[in-house]
Amino acid sequence: MNNATAxxxxxxxxxxxxxxxxxxxxxxxxVLKDPGxxxxxxxxxxGNLVGNVIDILRQAAPIMMIAIGMSLVIATAGIDLSVGSMxxxxxxxxxxxxxxxxxxxxAGAAFTAVGLSLLVTAALGAVNGVLVAYVGxxxxxxxxxxxxxxxxxxxxxxxxxxxxxxxxxxxxxxNGYVLGIPVVFILALAIVIAVAWVVRRSALGLMIExxxxxxxxxxxxxxxxxxxxxxxxxxxxxxxGVAGVMSVGSVMTVDISRTGYQLELDAILAVxxxxxxxxxxxxxLSGAFVGALLIATLDKTVLFLGVSSSATPAFxxxxxxxxxxxxxxxxRAWFRRRRSAVTTTRVDAQKKEVAA
Amino acid sequence: xxEEVPIVQMRGISIEFPGVKALDDVEFRLFPGEVxxxxxxxxxxxxxxxxxxxxxxRIDSGAIVVAGQERRFGGTGDAQDAGISTVYQxxxxxxxxSIGENVMLGHEVRGPFGVDWRATHRAATEALARLGLDRxxxxxxxxxxxxxxxxxxxxxxxxxxxxxxxxLDEPTSSLDAAEVEGLFRVMRTLRDQGVAILFVSHFLxxxxxxxxxxxxxxxxxxxxxxxxxxxxxHALISKMIGKDLDALKSLGxxxxxxxxxxxxxxxxxxxxxxxxxxVEPTDLDIRPGEVVGFAGLLGSGRTELARLLYGADRPDxxxxxxxxxxxxxxxxxxxxxxxxxxSTENRRDEGIVGDLTVRENIILAVQAERGWARPIPRRxxxxxxxxxxxxxxxxxxxxxxxxxxxxxxxQQKVLLGRWLATRPDLxxLDEPTxxxxxxxxxxxxxxxxxxxxxxxxxxxxxSELEEVVRLSERIVVLKDHEKIGEIQNGPxxxxxxxxxxxAAHGTDAAAATLDDAPGAVPETITATTxxxxxx
Numbered sequence: 001m002n003n004a005t006a007x008x009x010x011x012x013x014x015x016x017x018x019x020x021x022x023x024x025x026x027x028x029x030x031v032l033k034d035p036g037x038x039x040x041x042x043x044x045x046x047g048n049l050v051g052n053v054i055d056i057l058r059q060a061a062p063i064m065m066i067a068i069g070m071s072l073v074i075a076t077a078g079i080d081l082s083v084g085s086m087x088x089x090x091x092x093x094x095x096x097x098x099x100x101x102x103x104x105x106x107a108g109a110a111f112t113a114v115g116l117s118l119l120v121t122a123a124l125g126a127v128n129g130v131l132v133a134y135v136g137x138x139x140x141x142x143x144x145x146x147x148x149x150x151x152x153x154x155x156x157x158x159x160x161x162x163x164x165x166x167x168x169x170x171x172x173x174x175n176g177y178v179l180g181i182p183v184v185f186i187l188a189l190a191i192v193i194a195v196a197w198v199v200r201r202s203a204l205g206l207m208i209e210x211x212x213x214x215x216x217x218x219x220x221x222x223x224x225x226x227x228x229x230x231x232x233x234x235x236x237x238x239x240x241g242v243a244g245v246m247s248v249g250s251v252m253t254v255d256i257s258r259t260g261y262q263l264e265l266d267a268i269l270a271v272x273x274x275x276x277x278x279x280x281x282x283x284x285l286s287g288a289f290v291g292a293l294l295i296a297t298l299d300k301t302v303l304f305l306g307v308s309s310s311a312t313p314a315f316x317x318x319x320x321x322x323x324x325x326x327x328x329x330x331x332r333a334w335f336r337r338r339r340s341a342v343t344t345t346r347v348d349a350q351k352k353e354v355a356a
Numbered sequence: 357x358x359e360e361v362p363i364v365q366m367r368g369i370s371i372e373f374p375g376v377k378a379l380d381d382v383e384f385r386l387f388p389g390e391v392x393x394x395x396x397x398x399x400x401x402x403x404x405x406x407x408x409x410x411x412x413x414r415i416d417s418g419a420i421v422v423a424g425q426e427r428r429f430g431g432t433g434d435a436q437d438a439g440i441s442t443v444y445q446x447x448x449x450x451x452x453x454s455i456g457e458n459v460m461l462g463h464e465v466r467g468p469f470g471v472d473w474r475a476t477h478r479a480a481t482e483a484l485a486r487l488g489l490d491r492x493x494x495x496x497x498x499x500x501x502x503x504x505x506x507x508x509x510x511x512x513x514x515x516x517x518x519x520x521x522x523x524l525d526e527p528t529s530s531l532d533a534a535e536v537e538g539l540f541r542v543m544r545t546l547r548d549q550g551v552a553i554l555f556v557s558h559f560l561x562x563x564x565x566x567x568x569x570x571x572x573x574x575x576x577x578x579x580x581x582x583x584x585x586x587x588x589x590h591a592l593i594s595k596m597i598g599k600d601l602d603a604l605k606s607l608g609x610x611x612x613x614x615x616x617x618x619x620x621x622x623x624x625x626x627x628x629x630x631x632x633x634x635v636e637p638t639d640l641d642i643r644p645g646e647v648v649g650f651a652g653l654l655g656s657g658r659t660e661l662a663r664l665l666y667g668a669d670r671p672d673x674x675x676x677x678x679x680x681x682x683x684x685x686x687x688x689x690x691x692x693x694x695x696x697x698x699s700t701e702n703r704r705d706e707g708i709v710g711d712l713t714v715r716e717n718i719i720l721a722v723q724a725e726r727g728w729a730r731p732i733p734r735r736x737x738x739x740x741x742x743x744x745x746x747x748x749x750x751x752x753x754x755x756x757x758x759x760x761x762x763x764x765x766x767q768q769k770v771l772l773g774r775w776l777a778t779r780p781d782l783x784x785l786d787e788p789t790x791x792x793x794x795x796x797x798x799x800x801x802x803x804x805x806x807x808x809x810x811x812x813x814x815x816x817x818x819s820e821l822e823e824v825v826r827l828s829e830r831i832v833v834l835k836d837h838e839k840i841g842e843i844q845n846g847p848x849x850x851x852x853x854x855x856x857x858x859a860a861h862g863t864d865a866a867a868a869t870l871d872d873a874p875g876a877v878p879e880t881i882t883a884t885t886x887x888x889x890x891x
Contacts, residue, residue: 202731203723203732204728206728209709210712213711216705219687220698221688221720221774222691222725223689224687282711
């Protein structure tokens with residue numbers, strides 16, 4: 001019993017605990033409206049899993065990508081506002097290449113398109129990194145530039161069109177299935193695990209946290225912050241590129257003004273829900289993962305419950321505020337104090353009884 | 357001070373943090389009109405007790421009685437309402453506001469049209485006058501004062517709200533001798549006015565100069581309360597560390613005094629290194645296995661010179677060679693790569709990475725040198741961490757604890773471990789013993805002596821000249837950003853001799869203490885010209 005309490009206490013202090021609770025609560029809400037909401041069935045034609053939960057996983061994939069990148073950037077006490085725009089750039093590069101005259105419908109072409117997209121977003125991430133690390137601009141300003149300019153760049157690439165293209169292999173990334181599970185989700189999961197593995201197995205995570213917590217002391221300890229900052233922003237750019245590929249792949253069209261629109265905010269929220277502080281320092285990739293899942297669940301729930309589109313932002317805000325409150329140390333301390341006050345008065349009362 | 361009623365009485369105080377009992381059944385009394393010193397090693401529970409008394413921490417059991425009334429403090433505001441005022445180690449004032457505004461903040465005199473500034477400044481002047489500071493212009497910005505004067509302003513702020521109990525937590529750690537004397541004058545004045553003063557300092561001389569009574573804590577437990585005049589130093593230290601003080605005594609004799617052969621190859625040789633505004637061109641040789649002391653007053657350039665050697669600041673003139681090879685050390689990473697380590701005097705801002713664990717803080721420099729792609733293998737890492745925790749006696753010996761939750765002395769030991777782990781050939785220690793207790797001090801001094809024995813060159817910087825004299829083989833004397841002399845240590849060299857050298861050099865001796873230091877240096881020296889402080 002004592003052991004169980006310890007496990008429980010451990011779990012409750014995990015940064016993503018409340019995120020999971022919120023996901024469960026939202027799912028319950030959906031089930032109340034439609035008891036069959038959670039049902040996952042197998043499509044008899046191709047053996048793929050179908051259902052709302054599967055849709056949520058699919059939708060969460062791009063958010064996971066940018067949330068992971070954002071986690072690293074935020075840990076350095078920075079922020080990357082340009083990820084949404086970079087998604088549009090990546091989409092534009094891919095679509096323009098695939099609709100171009102030289103492109104064939106082959107897997108090779110899809111591969112090249114993805115490679116080009118990631119290369120371009122890596123370069124854009126490097127621009128952010130240089131502005132922050134070498135020029136010394138504040139991350140907010142440095143990445144705001146690209147947030148605004150990014151969609152312009154995408155427009156230049158496509159010549160102002162919302163370019164569409166067809167390539168089954170490329171489409172498979174977003175819409176395909178492996179063993180009945182959507183490829184996007186498998187891909188996202190694999191990338192999250194790979195990044196987490198690299199960050200935690202190498203000393204990258206430790207050093208990023210160190211410069212986020214105390215840049216001066218880190219420098220005095222011999223850490224060179226510039227390379228680390230550059231790495232974090234490039235990684236964020238590449239992951240935004242992956243997210244862009246995922247999100248244009250499902251419709252095979254890049255919508256310059258809509259692709260990745262305001263997704264940087266979702267990424268930041270996912271990171272915060274995951275328990276990281278915007279002041280930098282400690283980060284949790286598993287937290288960001290849960291945060292991204294929650295945001296996808298939330299988006300889906302809003303649609304499913306038929307919340308009017310004008311009330312959607314308010315509903316989303318409400319859920320997020322509640323989670324942030326539950327995570328806040330102060331609010332928790334307040335609850336604890338109330339609880340202990342209740343128990344002590346009870347004990348006091350018992351004591352008095354005994355004395356009497 | 358006969359059998360009066362104590363103004364503060366704390367009985368059976370216990371405070372528990374997750375995993376540790378910070379205070380265990382501690383007693384404390386404070387009488388009006390006395391200076392009461394709270395003594396104990398780092399981590400003994402002094403700060404915790406003070407935080408319990410000021411309402412920062414809630415007590416788990418026990419009772420706090422202030423002026424005959426039992427109190428339960430829910431926050432610092434409650435403690436202030438009870439008449440308890442605190443001046444912290446780091447001055448908590450607003451440097452951009454005027455002196456008068458700082459004194460009266462939150463208690464401004466109000467007239468029919470909002471704050472009556474004239475009356476407010478008059479009240480501030482009165483509060484300052486109580487401490488004999490009536491010459492201060494209350495309309496000048498606080499930032500024009502030295503740290504020492506700011507501290508006095510912080511005290512007058514405490515007095516402006518008619519505090520009956522004044523808590524001074526290490527007020528003297530960044531003051532020079534004259535400033536300490538000024539502070540003590542103020543403390544005596546307040547004591548004679550009936551204020552009860554709780555004083556914490558690591559300087560035993562100061563304890564004996566100012567306190568009437570003292571309470572000793574050890575490992576979170578109450579050791580006893582004594583009249584200061586009844587307890588000699590030796591007995592006091594024994595009570596604080598719980599054993600006899602052989603370790604400290606044996607230290608004095610092991611410094612090397614014979615001059616070295618002049619043809620011995622220096623490890624580091626600097627010629628004319630300088631940095632505009634902080635270090636005048638300086639020549640310096642450091643040989644392997646040598647302890648070189650940098651002596652000088654606060655702001656004399658001793659820290660700045662050390663920073664140039666490590667690459668924390670970049671010299672803009674001069675040449676440096678290491679092991680006979682010319683080097684350009686432009687950043688701390690370069691310094692580390694050349695096997696130089698530098699332990700800063702500014703532990704909080706430039707030393708610890710607070711939200712990381714003890715383990716991570718120890719391995720940080722070694723890891724930085726290896727680069728992020730080559731993590732230290734887990735077994736090697738754990739061995740390294742365990743080694744330095746044990747060797748330096750870090751308490752609590754838990755590598756998973758966040759370093760910000762350790763006491764100052766233990767943080768210092770962790771940092772020392774961080775630098776030792778890099779296996780430096782030259783170790784620069786800037787104020788490694790500031791603000792830490794005798795026990796930890798002895799441990800660090802021993803470590804320095806042992807390192808030199810192993811062939812590591814050590815630069816030792818300390819405000820306590822006795823300490824520099826005790827440990828160093830050679831002493832470089834600095835003043836006004838300039839090296840003014842170098843003495844070979846010997847049995848007849850004393851701290852007084854160094855003071856004489858400093859005083860004899862040039863005429864305006866007072867200016868050195870309050871030198872207008874450049875912006876690049878840490879806060880302790882940025883105190884600007886305050887003639888009041890020197891007089």
